[in-house]
Structures are given as structure tokens and as C-alpha cells.
Amino acid sequence: MNQPKPIQKLLVANRSEIAIRVFRAATELQIKTVGVYAKQDKFSLHRFKADESYQIGANLGPIQAYRAIDEILKVARSTNTDAIHPGYGFLSENPEFAEACLDADIQFIGPSPAIMRKLGNKVSARHEAEIADVQVLPATGPLPEDEEQIRELADHVGYPLMLKASWGGGGRGMRVIDSPDDLLESVNLGRRETLSAFGSSEVYLEKLIRRARHVEVQLLGDLYGNIVHLFERDCSIQRRNQKIIERAPALFLSDEQRQTLCNSAVRLVKSVVYINAGTAEFLFDDDTGECYFIEVNPRIQVEHTVTEEITGIDIVKAQIRIAGGAVVGDVEDSGVPLQDQITRNGYALQCRVTTENPEENFIPDYGRISAYRGAAGFGIRLDGGTAYSGAVITRYYDSLLEKVTAWAPTADEAVQRMIRALKEFRIRGLATNLVFLENLLGHPTFLDGTYTTRFIDDTSELLNFSKR
Structure with a gap:
């Protein structure tokens, strides 16, 4: 090399x-x-x-x-x-x-083209997980064009199903399919969406877990075969398969479950000699307690900030240093310690402030921000690109306005700090999801940690808003 x-x-x-x-x-x-x-x-x-x-x-x-x-x-x-x-x-x-x-x-x-082809494609990544003895959900390969073959493959896996894009992430192209009546229309819609989002229409079917928790493990690997994990993030708070709130660590995991999860993620990426930052994603079946690998994201994640807050490791700097030849385990070189020296400190969560209008079925709003005041204070971090007075929000891109990350010594304090921060925002000129985020954070199901990925879609009272 x-x-x-x-x-x-x-x-x-x-x-x-x-x-x-x-x-x-x-x-x-x-x-x-x-x-x-x-x-x-x-x-x-x-x-x-x-x-x-x-x-x-x-x-x-x-x-x-x-x-x-x-x-x-x-x-x-x-x-x-x-x-x-x-x-x-x-x-x-x-x-x-x-x-x-x-x-x-x-x-x-980022990772090499060869690794990206192995793990960036979800179907191929499942195959690598099986080789590494990491449990996966029943699924098809890439769906063919023939409609009868698609029906046969769906019947073999068994309903209910989740349609997924082979390439890319962010929930694009995902569809829940409850019966054969929905199958072909869902596949066609998913293909069009993934082609638009990722330039590829390749999709596949995976067995659906009704009551799931979505957890991902942050990984870093250097050019010399050294790989570490930076613990996990709980990404279960989702709306229509789009992540809304992310937390670290995952409160529902025991120490034993956490160790097993992280070891599985490291074993998988070590088997392909992974380089740079990546995330291995898993679903926990809330009814059975079983854990299944679903995909690898071979890139930085939107929610990487919560991991940075609890570990003190700057993941983006580590990416740049590793690409320049730095060694994982040499803190002065890469900024990343040896595995046994990577520790967690406190609790963090991230909320995605968007220009979606929750009172109008979350339709994205567009226009000029006439007034903007953000949050501040101890333990609050803001990451944004269009969050300022006079900024023009267009219809061309994702509705993400700003990421708000809160850190605190305890999980409860981190939540209350986030609620306080959200209440400090004043954004005028277009709609945002701020009041929706406040409803989420204050709901008893969120506070007691019993939520699954269906929480938002199944909890109608989250859409009862009081005037800000």
C-alpha cells in the first residue's frame, strides 16, 4: 500500500x-x-x-x-x-x-470503492453479515422486472414486508407492504423514488418487524486494519422511516446487549477490512428481544453529533486524519484512542429542526426566514446551513434547517435541556416542526423509553399543538 x-x-x-x-x-x-x-x-x-x-x-x-x-x-x-x-x-x-x-x-x-460495493449495497452487505456470523432478517435479493417472479419472492419471505432501496439511505424508497394487493404498486413507487434519490432503481424485500427498535453502531477504521466502535445510537424515533430524534447511548440496552451489538458490528466490518467512518445498523424485535443486522452506511451520518458529544471524539476530523494515513489507537495522530480507552460520558440527543408544517401533514414550507433566533447555553450544540435571518429556503433540497444536540450528565437532564433549547428558538417567515418536537420530548412514552419505530405514526396526540 x-x-x-x-x-x-x-x-x-x-x-x-x-x-x-x-x-x-x-x-x-x-x-x-x-x-x-x-x-x-x-x-x-x-x-x-x-x-x-x-x-x-x-x-x-x-x-x-x-x-x-x-x-x-x-x-x-x-x-x-x-x-x-x-x-x-x-x-x-x-x-x-x-x-x-x-x-x-x-x-x-471514505471507504474504498470495493468496500463500498460490498457494504454500501444492502443486499451485498447482508451477504457479508452472514459470512461474518451476524444475524440478518429473511429477505430477497434485488427484485427482478418480472411481476410473477416478484410475487413468488414476496410469498417466500412472507408478509408483512418492507421494501427497501439497495443503495442509499434516509428512508428513501421504503414501503410497508401488508398484502399481495399492495405489492406491485409499492415496488413501482419505491423504484421511482430510489432512482430519483440515488440514481439506481434497485430494490429488495425484507421481512417486517412490527415493533422494532432501530439502533446503529458508529465505527472507525484506518488504513492498517485497526477498527474501533464508538458505541451505539438509538434512532427509533422516526416518522415514515425518516429519523427525527437520535439518542446515545440507547437506554433500553443492557451492558451485555451493548457489548454483543458492538462486537457484531466490529466483526462484520473487520471481515471486509473497512476503512474510515461507517455505521452498522440493527433492528431489535421488541417482542422477542432478537437483534438483526439490516445495513451499513459507508459514510458520515446526520446524527454523528450525539456520538461526538458522549465520546469526545471528533468523527469528521478523524475521517480526514485517517485518509491522510493516521493510525486509529494513536490519539495524537488520529484523535481516536484504542478501543479499551474509548469511554462514554453522559447522555446526548439530537433533534432535527425542519421546515415541515406538522399542521399540514408535514408539507415542506418554502420562503425567506424573516427572523431567526437560535438556542444557546451549556450543553447545547447547533449545526446548520440555512438557519439565519434572511436565508431563502427553496423547494429543491431536503427540509432540514438545523440540528440541535443536547448533552447532560443524565438522560433526563439531557431531555429537559433539549426542551428548554427548543423553546428558545424563534423562527419567522415559514413553518417549522418545533412544536412537534416539543410534543415528542414531553410525551410519557418517550420519557419512559418504551417507544418503537412506530411511536410517531401510531400516536395521534403528538399532532395536538398549543400556540407558541
Whole structure:
């Protein structure tokens, strides 16, 4: 293996919050930063947070611009960029992009194309999990085009089913299928959605767990085979398979369950010699207590902040250092200690503040933010890209406005700190989900920790709002 070159200049092939997050980490490492932006983002904050920024995709749509591999690499070459960080979404799980970076002699901050093909594709990742003796749910392979074959495969796994995209995440393309009557329409809708979101229409069917808890393990691996976990996050608070609140650690896990879970995740990624940051995701059946692997996200996650708060490890900095050849286990080199020296301190949770209107079936709202006041105080962290007075929220991108992360010594105190922070926000000019988040955090089921992934969809009183 060739020794990686020191990173002097880094391009972020992404936008908004995650681009700014990576720029900040790189700047603290004294690395110059390059931004790219679609023409619809010409006034976006991330453009001005980089040391230099360039428009891409002048003749492309707002989403396609950030998927234009050739244009991104053209900017990287012209600016003498050493490395590219893909963020999350867009090209972050695209092995062709990772390969194109390496072919251009530019470091890709993430796993290798080969690992991405093995684990970024959920069907392939399931196969690797089985080889590593990690329990998986019954599922099909990629669905064929033939409708009769699709019916036969669905019958073999057994209803109810969950339709999933083979590539990508974020709940895109997911559909619950309760009976054969819903099967073909759901598959066709899911295929269209995944093609739009990820550029691939490949989908598969997985056995559905009705009462599930969704837990993921944060992992970091270096170029020399060293892999550690940074414990788990509970991502069970979801609406229509989209994560809303994430917590660390997962309160329902015993120490023994936590150790088994984390060991399974490490065993899986070690079997493929995983490099850089990744997340192994699992479902716990709340009725049986069984735990099943579902997928690996071979990238940074939106919710990585809660893990950073309880471990004190800057995951994005670790990504950049590891890509530059740093060793996991050498704190001065990578910022990541040996496994037995990685400890948890306190409790953290993250809420996603969005411009969705909960009183109108969560329809995204668009327009200019006429007034903005955020939260502050001890134990509160804000990560945003369009959260400021005068910002224009367009219909082109995800509705995420800002991520709010609260830390405290106890779980209850972290929740109360988050509630206090949310009440401090004042956002005028467009709708947000702030009151919905407050209802979630104050609900007895959330407070006693007995929720599953169906909590939001099955709890109608969460939509009873009082005036702010």
C-alpha cells in the first residue's frame, strides 16, 4: 500500500450543513477548503464558509449538479485539491465517484470503492453479515422486472414486508407492504423514488418487524486494519422511516446487549477490512428481544453529533486524519484512542429542526426566514446551513434547517435541556416542526423509553399543538 500524501486542500462535494461541518473540521486542522455550489445555491452559506468556492452544473438541475462527478473533479483538479469529502447524500455512497477520485490521484475520504460495493449495497452487505456470523432478517435479493417472479419472492419471505432501496439511505424508497394487493404498486413507487434519490432503481424485500427498535453502531477504521466502535445510537424515533430524534447511548440496552451489538458490528466490518467512518445498523424485535443486522452506511451520518458529544471524539476530523494515513489507537495522530480507552460520558440527543408544517401533514414550507433566533447555553450544540435571518429556503433540497444536540450528565437532564433549547428558538417567515418536537420530548412514552419505530405514526396526540 502506498503511503497516503498529507492533505493540504480539501473539497467538499456537498452543500449546506454537512459541508459547513466538514469545512470547520478541516480549518481546525489547518487544511484549506474548497466548496462547490449549484446555481440555486449561489447565496447559500456553505459557499461563503469555504476558502474558495465554484459553481457546478450550470446546465443541470439543483440535485443533478451535486451528482456531476466530472464537474466536481474538474474543480478539484483546477484547485490542486488533495482530497474530497462527500458528506452524506448525493455521491457519498457512490463507488463510481470514489473510484473516479482515486483515478484522478485525489484521496476519497471514505471507504474504498470495493468496500463500498460490498457494504454500501444492502443486499451485498447482508451477504457479508452472514459470512461474518451476524444475524440478518429473511429477505430477497434485488427484485427482478418480472411481476410473477416478484410475487413468488414476496410469498417466500412472507408478509408483512418492507421494501427497501439497495443503495442509499434516509428512508428513501421504503414501503410497508401488508398484502399481495399492495405489492406491485409499492415496488413501482419505491423504484421511482430510489432512482430519483440515488440514481439506481434497485430494490429488495425484507421481512417486517412490527415493533422494532432501530439502533446503529458508529465505527472507525484506518488504513492498517485497526477498527474501533464508538458505541451505539438509538434512532427509533422516526416518522415514515425518516429519523427525527437520535439518542446515545440507547437506554433500553443492557451492558451485555451493548457489548454483543458492538462486537457484531466490529466483526462484520473487520471481515471486509473497512476503512474510515461507517455505521452498522440493527433492528431489535421488541417482542422477542432478537437483534438483526439490516445495513451499513459507508459514510458520515446526520446524527454523528450525539456520538461526538458522549465520546469526545471528533468523527469528521478523524475521517480526514485517517485518509491522510493516521493510525486509529494513536490519539495524537488520529484523535481516536484504542478501543479499551474509548469511554462514554453522559447522555446526548439530537433533534432535527425542519421546515415541515406538522399542521399540514408535514408539507415542506418554502420562503425567506424573516427572523431567526437560535438556542444557546451549556450543553447545547447547533449545526446548520440555512438557519439565519434572511436565508431563502427553496423547494429543491431536503427540509432540514438545523440540528440541535443536547448533552447532560443524565438522560433526563439531557431531555429537559433539549426542551428548554427548543423553546428558545424563534423562527419567522415559514413553518417549522418545533412544536412537534416539543410534543415528542414531553410525551410519557418517550420519557419512559418504551417507544418503537412506530411511536410517531401510531400516536395521534403528538399532532395536538398549543400556540407558541
